[in-house]
Amino acid sequence: MFITLEGPEGSGKTSHIPYLVEYLREKGYTVFPTREPGGTSISEQIRDILHDLKNAEMHPRTETLLYQAARAQIVEQVIKPRLTAGEIVISDRYYDSTIAYQGYGHQQDLEQVRSLVKYATGGLTPDLTILLDLDVEVGLKRKTQNEVEWNRMDAYAVEFYQRVRKGYLEMVRQEPLRWVVVNSDRKWDEVQAELKKLILTGLKNK
Numbered sequence: 001m002f003i004t005l006e007g008p009e010g011s012g013k014t015s016h017i018p019y020l021v022e023y024l025r026e027k028g029y030t031v032f033p034t035r036e037p038g039g040t041s042i043s044e045q046i047r048d049i050l051h052d053l054k055n056a057e058m059h060p061r062t063e064t065l066l067y068q069a070a071r072a073q074i075v076e077q078v079i080k081p082r083l084t085a086g087e088i089v090i091s092d093r094y095y096d097s098t099i100a101y102q103g104y105g106h107q108q109d110l111e112q113v114r115s116l117v118k119y120a121t122g123g124l125t126p127d128l129t130i131l132l133d134l135d136v137e138v139g140l141k142r143k144t145q146n147e148v149e150w151n152r153m154d155a156y157a158v159e160f161y162q163r164v165r166k167g168y169l170e171m172v173r174q175e176p177l178r179w180v181v182v183n184s185d186r187k188w189d190e191v192q193a194e195l196k197k198l199i200l201t202g203l204k205n206k
């Protein structure tokens, strides 16, 4: 089963994943966590270019293509082989991030972005995608307060992130069977408990 977590800045995806992995392993599942952009040596090098604050002049099309290059590598090198071996792969972001950030955020042509994403992934779609949703300003404030990595993708105007969130919610409407929305503007433990429940249900129904 291929599970992806999505969400705007500060939504907490990254802090939840290690606990979900541990929980599923205790239940006897073989689980492999990944993140995007990154997860392979080549993809991590591309991540550094994408996130480097010195690259402020990067054009949205360059940005879109670099995300796809990083993705193609992790799909072929890590995700497909793990899924073929019967493992559960949980990814911190996947192609929906491109549609949300480069498509809706940068207002690039959505059909073109979708076809690039399909090329990069070879058509590999998640079985379950969880959107950790919260108000954009709350998320950005959380991110600043938590002193986590501050990168080039955090330096856009607030309107950019508002379009990203709107994009996510639109994608949920378009594919309601794949997506589940979790309100992440709650206590961390409550969100974690809901995530565990959702993933177990997903696994049982698979």
Ligand code: TMP
Pocket: 009, 036, 037, 067, 093, 094, 095, 096, 097, 098, 099, 101, 102, 153, 154
């Ligand atoms: P994160 O480590 O906070 O998830 O940072 C990843 C950043 O990269 C985040 O701002 C979202 C952005 N991103 C895209 O814009 N497009 C993509 O396809 C991916 C995977 C991430």
